[in-house]
């Protein structure tokens with residue numbers, strides 16, 4: 418993280434953050450640099466190693482640069498040479514050089530696993546952040562003051578309580594209401610993502626991403642090391658328990674991609690819509706406040722940029738009234754950005770898993786044209802990156 422600003426004198430402010438994900442850790446690090454003490458409460462007992470590939474660009478890239486995080490992210494990023502679309506028999510139908518996309522983004526783009534973003538954030542945490550793994554907020558006693566009881570029996574008091582605990586936020590459930598009010602599935606789509614040990618497939622993929630787009634289906638496989646491959650699928654009209662069979666049914670790539678699935682993530686593709694984001698001195702950030710969904714390809718980027726924005730608004734707070742004003746300013750400024758990306762994500766739903774023959778053929782034609790420099794950038798922009806088709 419960037420060098421700390423000069424600490425100001427006076428009472429030390431304290432933040433309680435639920436969720437050691439992308440938004441929570443960014444916020445924790447940035448607040449600590451401004452002299453806050455921070456408790457981060459994470460339900461998982463330790464950082465997770467499983468995850469999916471993230472196309473990282475846009476506002477979060479700029480924020481990561483300001484926060485001094487870019488070197489740590491670049492160190493962990495994965496470089497691919499081409500995105501190759503394949504058909505059901507595994508035959509390559511089109512190739513898009515990733516370098517064209519990087520050039521179009523002026524190098525401000527990288528591909529990284531979500532757990533590696535978390536790892537980079539954890540590695541850069543300054544003093545003043547206390548990590549509490551394997552616990553969660555049991556009850557909030559006073560939302561206005563951020564007084565909480567943890568499941569391990571400890572009670573904490575903070576000047577601000579932050580729900581950075583993802584699409585199914587615990588803080589939101591406790592203070593705003595049940596998930597059903599806020600989580601909006603999109604287009605009947607199911608997302609499945611996993612990592613698997615498969616030296617042979619990793620070698621066969623070489624330095625390339627393989628992608629297959631069919632009616633109501635999309636599948637991607639990419640090596641993440643010499644021995645590991647990550648898979649990602651978007652499926653329409655498929656139930657959770659049928660996801661594996663649906664991927665296998667796509668053909669050669671599907672059969673190979675699921676061979677060694679480890680810790681699969683399977684969930685409905687969804688956005689969260691919450692209004693307002695602030696209740697007393699409790700606030701939501703990242704996916705808890707406004708998930709854009711993987712269809713927008715910007716969720717992690719917005720989580721970092723949004724957390725930075727929130728930290729900036731709280732940086733100079735020294736009294737409860739400063740906190741209240743800072744939270745209001747955060748929502749006023751950041752909500753329009755999130756809502757714009759959410760609208761883009763909803764528009765992308767059909768492009769992700771084409772629903773008609775015409776949409777499918779249009780998408781395949783676009784990928785065939787993607788070897789042309791200007792078109793590659795357009796395809797990547799429409800897709801929200803190179804590891805998602807759309």
Ligand SMILES: Cc1cc2nc3c(=O)[nH]c(=O)nc-3n(C[C@H](O)[C@H](O)[C@H](O)COP(=O)(O)OP(=O)(O)OC[C@H]3O[C@@H](n4cnc5c(N)ncnc54)[C@H](O)[C@@H]3O)c2cc1C
Nearest residue numbers: 436438439440460472553582583587703704715716717718
């Ligand atoms: C398959 C898939 C592909 C994606 N691809 C992209 C992409 O290419 N580009 C992109 O920018 N974004 C992408 N995203 C979106 C991106 O991953 C999210 O938007 C981003 O991680 C949101 O960050 P967050 O910190 O708000 O939530 P998360 O990163 O989800 O972190 C939430 C944290 O809260 C913890 N938590 C949950 N419940 C509790 C609880 N009760 N108590 C304490 N802690 C709790 C979780 O364990 C987790 O650590 C993708 C998402 C998916 C699902």
